[in-house]
Amino acid sequence: MLSLLCGAATSALSQQFNESCPRPKALHSGAFEQPMEFSAATNKGNMSTSSWIAATGKIGPETPERFRAFLASEQYVPGQIVLHSPGGNLAAGMELGRMIRQAGLTAHIGTTERIFEAYNAPCDTWWDEVKAGVCASSCAYAFLGGRERFVDSPYYPTSPSLLGFHQFYGNPERGSDMLTAEQVTEIETSTLSIAQALTGQIVLYAIEMGVDARIVAFASATPSEGLYFPTTAELEELSIASGSGLTKWFMEPYGDGLVVAARPHRSDSMLDQITAFCSKSSGTVSLLFTMDLATPSYPNPDDLPLYAVELTIDGQLHSIGRRDLTLRYGDDKIFITVPIEALKTGLIRAREIDFRLDSARVMGGFREGGELSDIERQSLALAWRNCI
Numbered sequence: 001m002l003s004l005l006c007g008a009a010t011s012a013l014s015q016q017f018n019e020s021c022p023r024p025k026a027l028h029s030g031a032f033e034q035p036m037e038f039s040a041a042t043n044k045g046n047m048s049t050s051s052w053i054a055a056t057g058k059i060g061p062e063t064p065e066r067f068r069a070f071l072a073s074e075q076y077v078p079g080q081i082v083l084h085s086p087g088g089n090l091a092a093g094m095e096l097g098r099m100i101r102q103a104g105l106t107a108h109i110g111t112t113e114r115i116f117e118a119y120n121a122p123c124d125t126w127w128d129e130v131k132a133g134v135c136a137s138s139c140a141y142a143f144l145g146g147r148e149r150f151v152d153s154p155y156y157p158t159s160p161s162l163l164g165f166h167q168f169y170g171n172p173e174r175g176s177d178m179l180t181a182e183q184v185t186e187i188e189t190s191t192l193s194i195a196q197a198l199t200g201q202i203v204l205y206a207i208e209m210g211v212d213a214r215i216v217a218f219a220s221a222t223p224s225e226g227l228y229f230p231t232t233a234e235l236e237e238l239s240i241a242s243g244s245g246l247t248k249w250f251m252e253p254y255g256d257g258l259v260v261a262a263r264p265h266r267s268d269s270m271l272d273q274i275t276a277f278c279s280k281s282s283g284t285v286s287l288l289f290t291m292d293l294a295t296p297s298y299p300n301p302d303d304l305p306l307y308a309v310e311l312t313i314d315g316q317l318h319s320i321g322r323r324d325l326t327l328r329y330g331d332d333k334i335f336i337t338v339p340i341e342a343l344k345t346g347l348i349r350a351r352e353i354d355f356r357l358d359s360a361r362v363m364g365g366f367r368e369g370g371e372l373s374d375i376e377r378q379s380l381a382l383a384w385r386n387c388i
Contacts, residue, residue, distance in 0.1 A: 026056040027114045027128070036063045036085060038070040040078065041112045041128040047361055049155040052080035053105070054112035054128070059088035059138050064095040071103065081105045081146070082112055082130055082156070087137020090198065094138075094205050097145025101209065106268055107146025108153040109135045109161035130156035136164035136227055141202070144209040148242040148268045151235060154367065163240070164227030165219035212238035242266045245370035246274070251379050256280075257388035260379045264368045271366040272333065274355060276380055278387035285344050285384045289336040289355070291366065293329060298363075301327040301334065305360035309338045312354040312369070313346050319358065348381045 024039030031037060036057035043050050053070070071077055081100060087093065100107060110133040117125040130153070135143050140163055143149060151163045199216060206213045215238050218228050235241040243265025251260050254277070261275040275288040289309065298304050304327060308319045326337040340347065347353065354369030372380075 024054070026054040027112050031056040032084060032086065033058065035060055036066065038067055040074060043129065044127045045361060047364060049080055051078040052082050053078055054082055056084045056112070059085055059093050059096065059142065061089050061092050063092045064099060067096060067099055077103065079104065079106060080108060082108045082110045083135045083139055083143055084109070084111045084133035085135055085139035087139045090138045090141065092138065093142040094201070096142040097205070097209065100142065100145035101147065104147050106148040107143050108150050108156060109133050109143065109163060110153070110156055110158060130158060132159040132161045134162045134164070136162070137166060140165050141205065144206065144211050144240070148266055149240065151241050154244070162229060164229050165215065166227050211240055214238055215240060246368050249376040249379055251383065255388045257386040258383045259388060260383040264366070269366050269368060270364045271368055276383055278384045280387035283387065284339060284341045287338045287340055289338065291334050291336070293332045293334050301329050305363050306357060308358040309336065310356050310358055311343065313343065313350045314352055318343055344384060348377050350377070
């Protein structure tokens with residue numbers, strides 16, 4: 001009897017707390033099957049990715065207008081949108097994607113959950129978290145609108161999320177679920193079938209979003225009751241998701257010598273470039289990291305909360321401490337020079353190298369890297385023999 005009373009009391013307290021500290025509609029557990037809602041979310045950190053738009057639910061003809069109203073109502077619009085949706089209206093999904101692109105948002109897939117410390121705690125003791133989610137059918141096309149796109153986000157680590165495409169059938173009944181009634185009528189009075197018109201619109205949209213239009217062929221081979229989940233290789237090959245890691249290292253003449261450099265695939269990375277060079281005055285080899293100045297509140301680079309630069313060479317971690325680094329500012333960039341004389345031999349033999357900053361979150365950071373080819377290793381060795 002006591003346990004029943006305690007359970008009832010806890011339930012009542014939970015209900016009272018949730019009513020006084022309500023979750024935004026897009027963060028409710030049952031929102032996935034409801035019309036799509038948009039809510040501002042935050043983990044209360046101080047990074048550019050600490051705040052995002054949670055977009056959860058089915059996409060209907062009214063969804064773009066709801067999104068437009070949400071953007072207009074927000075004093076501060078985050079640069080990230082996290083989608084969790086079974087899909088819905090195709091035309092609305094593509095319109096939503098165009099709005100996401102116009103707003104310059106980075107798209108992720110995931111569920112957003114609001115976490116409370118305790119039922120009897122003040123309302124401000126909460127934060128939001130991103131967990132694995134699903135973006136399927138027309139949501140997959142809305143996802144393509146992201147300036148940058150992440151199926152498994154480096155900013156919101158979680159278990160794998162799912163991005164699913166399928167064929168949009170061309171009969172009027174099926175078409176009316178994907179298009180507006182006016183669009184179906186217009187197509188039916190033309191010389192095109194609904195299937196042809198849908199395929200043409202999707203191909204043009206994919207090209208507009210900078211995605212390989214072959215995705216339409218993959219999707220069209222999957223019946224609407226099933227889903228096609230692109231592999232990791234296909235996500236990269238078809239430009240569905242933003243690339244990860246570094247581009248191929250390239251060589252450039254500099255002064256009387258040579259430098260070798262690489263840039264991140266992702267345009268939203270705080271890292272601009274890594275440059276490998278040898279100093280003629282000292283004869284030592286170094287890496288120069290050029291990254292965005294995300295913390296202008298530190299007018300003196302010596303005050304930046306940077307503790308070390310970490311290099312992982314074929315799985316072995318090497319840390320170059322703050323006292324050995326040289327920092328300077330210029331053109332709204334941070335330049336970090338890292339001496340690596342002791343690691344030179346290992347680097348020109350490495351199969352894979354990864355780079356990251358050990359720094360406070362307020363400074364921002366990056367984690368980039370990848371495999372090295374024989375030509376890239378030879379290029380690094382050549383640059384370090386031809387000092388600048």
